[in-house]
Amino acid sequence: MESTDVTTLTISSRNYSSWSMRGWLLARLSGLEFETVMVPIDAASRAELLLLSPSILVPCLTHEGIKVWDTLAIAEYLNETRPQARLLPQDRHARAHCRAICGEMHSGFSALRSALPMNLRAHFPNFRIWSRAQLDIARIVAVWRECLARYGGPWLFGEISVADAMYAPVVTRFLTYDVKLDPDIADYCMRVLTHPFVAEWIEAAKAEKEDIDGVLSGSENERRAGHASGTLRRISGDSGRRPDETFLVA
Amino acid sequence: MESTDVTTLTISSRNYSSWSMRGWLLARLSGLEFETVMVPIDAASRAELLLLSPSILVPCLTHEGIKVWDTLAIAEYLNETRPQARLLPQDRHARAHCRAICGEMHSGFSALRSALPMNLRAHFPNFRIWSRAQLDIARIVAVWRECLARYGGPWLFGEISVADAMYAPVVTRFLTYDVKLDPDIADYCMRVLTHPFVAEWIEAAKAEKEDIDGVLSGSENERRAGHASGTLRRISGDSGRRPDETFLVA
Numbered sequence: 331m332e333s334t335d336v337t338t339l340t341i342s343s344r345n346y347s348s349w350s351m352r353g354w355l356l357a358r359l360s361g362l363e364f365e366t367v368m369v370p371i372d373a374a375s376r377a378e379l380l381l382l383s384p385s386i387l388v389p390c391l392t393h394e395g396i397k398v399w400d401t402l403a404i405a406e407y408l409n410e411t412r413p414q415a416r417l418l419p420q421d422r423h424a425r426a427h428c429r430a431i432c433g434e435m436h437s438g439f440s441a442l443r444s445a446l447p448m449n450l451r452a453h454f455p456n457f458r459i460w461s462r463a464q465l466d467i468a469r470i471v472a473v474w475r476e477c478l479a480r481y482g483g484p485w486l487f488g489e490i491s492v493a494d495a496m497y498a499p500v501v502t503r504f505l506t507y508d509v510k511l512d513p514d515i516a517d518y519c520m521r522v523l524t525h526p527f528v529a530e531w532i533e534a535a536k537a538e539k540e541d542i543d544g545v546l547s548g549s550e551n552e553r554r555a556g557h558a559s560g561t562l563r564r565i566s567g568d569s570g571r572r573p574d575e576t577f578l579v580a
Numbered sequence: 581m582e583s584t585d586v587t588t589l590t591i592s593s594r595n596y597s598s599w600s601m602r603g604w605l606l607a608r609l610s611g612l613e614f615e616t617v618m619v620p621i622d623a624a625s626r627a628e629l630l631l632l633s634p635s636i637l638v639p640c641l642t643h644e645g646i647k648v649w650d651t652l653a654i655a656e657y658l659n660e661t662r663p664q665a666r667l668l669p670q671d672r673h674a675r676a677h678c679r680a681i682c683g684e685m686h687s688g689f690s691a692l693r694s695a696l697p698m699n700l701r702a703h704f705p706n707f708r709i710w711s712r713a714q715l716d717i718a719r720i721v722a723v724w725r726e727c728l729a730r731y732g733g734p735w736l737f738g739e740i741s742v743a744d745a746m747y748a749p750v751v752t753r754f755l756t757y758d759v760k761l762d763p764d765i766a767d768y769c770m771r772v773l774t775h776p777f778v779a780e781w782i783e784a785a786k787a788e789k790e791d792i793d794g795v796l797s798g799s800e801n802e803r804r805a806g807h808a809s810g811t812l813r814r815i816s817g818d819s820g821r822r823p824d825e826t827f828l829v830a
Contacts, residue, residue, distance in 0.1 A: 386684065398676045400683025402652060407676045426648045426657045433650025434636065437687045 337364040340390040343371050344535035348448040348499035351531055352401050353389025355495040358527045360408040360415045362393070371540055402436050405492045419487045428493050431473050431486075435496045442466035446503045450535040457507040470500060471515055478514070484521055498522050502532070587614040590640040593621050594785035598698040598749035601781055602651050603639025605745040608777045610658040610665045612643070621790055652686050655742045669737045678743050681723050681736075685746045692716035696753045700785040707757040720750060721765055728764070734771055748772050752782070 339357050341350035357364050369387060390399040391407065398407045409417040419425045441462035459467070477486040477493070486493040501522040504511060511519065522528055589607050591600035607614050619637060640649040641657065648657045659667040669675045691712035709717070727736040727743070736743040751772040754761060761769065772778055 396673045396676060398680055400680045400687070402686070403676060403679035403683045406656070406679050410672065410675075422660065423646045425660075426646060426653060429653035429656050430648055430650045433653045433686070436652070436683070437650070 336392075337362060337394075338367045338392045339364050340367045340369055340388050340392070342369050342388045343538065343540055344531060345450045345538050345540065346371070346448055347388060348443075349401050350388050351448070351499050352495050353391065353404050354531060355498055355527055356401070356405050356408055356417065356492065357391065359490065359495060360412040360417060362408065362412055364391070364393075401496075402432060405432070405495075409492070416489060417492050419481075419489075419491060424481065424487055427477075427480075428487050428491055431477070432493055432496045434469075434473070435500070439466045439470065439500075442470070442500070442503070446507045446509075448499045448503055449506055450502055450532050451538075452506050453508070454506065455508050457509075459507065459509065467504075467509060470497070471511070474515060474518055478518060483518075490525075494522060494525075498528055586642075587612060587644075588617045588642045589614050590617045590619055590638050590642070592619050592638045593788065593790055594781060595700050595788050595790065596621070596698055597638060598693075599651050600638050601698070601749050602745050603641065603654050604781060605748055605777055606651070606655050606658055606667065606742065607641065609740065609745060610662040610667060612658065612662055614641070614643075651746075652682060655682070655745075659742070666739060667742050669731075669739075669741060674731065674737055677727075677730075678737050678741055681727070682743055682746045684719075684723070685750070689716045689720065689750075692720070692750070692753070696757045696759075698749045698753055699756055700752055700782050701788075702756050703758070704756065705758050707759075709757065709759065717754075717759060720747070721761070724765060724768060728768060733768075740775075744772060744775075748778055 339353060341347065341354055344350065354366065386399045389401060389404060390397055391404045392398075393407075393411070398404050405417060408415070419428050441460065445460045445463040446457075474486060474497070481488040485491060486497070501519045503509070504519055505523070523532070589603060591597065591604055594600065604616065636649045639651060639654060640647055641654045642648075643657075643661070648654050655667060658665070669678050691710065695710045695713040696707075724736060724747070731738040735741060736747070751769045753759070754769055755773070773782070
């Protein structure tokens with residue numbers, strides 16, 4: 331029997347699952363009290379990590395007996411349930427802008443997501459970034475710069491919002507893969523990384539033992555189509571180089 | 581100088597661009613008066629059609645001088661601007677459910693989208709569907725069936741909503757690629773296809789002359805990674821078989 335009193339957020343790997351990170355950050359920012367339920371990196375999470383499909387298992391918010399299982403749907407639900415947290419901008423035009431860039435993150439940047447998968451424990455100095463991923467990075471930087479200029483910072487829409495949570499895993503990728511950034515963008519990234527909730531998440535990720543190499547077996551790698559396969563092989567089979575465990579949020 | 585009085589929706593191909601179709605259906609369902617602006621299938625649309633990236637050009641709603649460029653952001657904006665259209669369910673729990681399945685469509689079903697690209701003018705009887713696309717189809721059918729059972733039909737959430745618009749291009753794919761459906765699901769599909777706005781869109785698509793073969797040149801095909809390439813080659817290079825131009829919404 332499931333209790334309808336307990337609010338839970340189901341997540342998988344803290345180190346690898348960027349959608350889990352977004353959902354968790356949103357829930358923390360909302361101020362809702364919740365318990366975190368971990369599921370192992372099983373078939374569904376594997377598919378998510380391989381970009382084969384979004385998982386309907388993670389993140390999943392269970393609140394008052396209902397399940398909300400898509401990250402943007404969770405954001406909208408939390409915004410309705412906890413309006414005092416101001417997860418979305420109060421101004422109607424800024425709110426539309428915020429949702430537009432969150433939508434871009436939700437459905438796009440596939441080159442970045444496949445070439446630079448989230449891996450909070452790792453560090454790859456001078457990582458060679460594929461040209462299509464570079465285009466995604468350029469677009470993301472343009473999105474951030476426009477927001478910071480228009481709304482005056484320090485967060486994308488002035489106060490912290492859904493948008494900062496949606497892009498937080500991108501910030502961690504920029505560090506993991508040693509992406510060169512202009513000072514204004516590097517400042518924003520440092521602001522995100524030192525936010526208490528982000529720092530807490532990263533600390534917990536570093537304590538996790540699960541290794542994606544054990545999950546993505548060779549045959550899984552072979553079955554995957556296209557560039558994502560080559561990319562993950564490049565990482566998981568990067569002989570002789572150990573991820574630097576110490577660089578993040580010193 | 582752009583006038584801020586005229587509301588416009590920018591779309592690309594009516595035949596191939598499923599996101600254009602969704603945006604246009606949402607705008608029509610909202611009751612907002614708008615002019616449609618067509619952009620040719622250029623680099624951005626090509627990238628979208630190739631699943632390389634979402635386009636920030638289409639669909640794009642320009643209203644009161646602001647641009648909203650992601651389909652879900654457009655849906656939320658229209659829902660706020662035209663609450664009387666009830667684009668989202670009124671019940672809080674149903675609304676969360678609706679957003680969850682719209683989010684699934686927005687970021688997922690990549691196998692379906694790459695293997696069965698929208699092509700309203702075409703018909704491929706007995707099309708052989710790849711097993712991963714079959715899994716997406718099974719999930720979509722389960723989503724629809726649960727909604728129709730829980731909310732009683734005739735639309736996914738009782739009254740027509742954002743969800744029906746988000747899944748409408750999937751309905752057209754089921755017809756284009758001759759996907760075998762149980763009667764209850766076929767009934768829902770027919771309801772979507774005979775909705776006046778959907779029928780109007782499809783009629784207009786059939787009148788378009790643009791052919792994706794002219795857009796996706798051989799070298800473009802070669803440059804694309806993975807399964808999407810094989811699939812589109814299969815379609816565009818389907819020697820000797822002409823798409824049946826007459827099957828849809830007789």
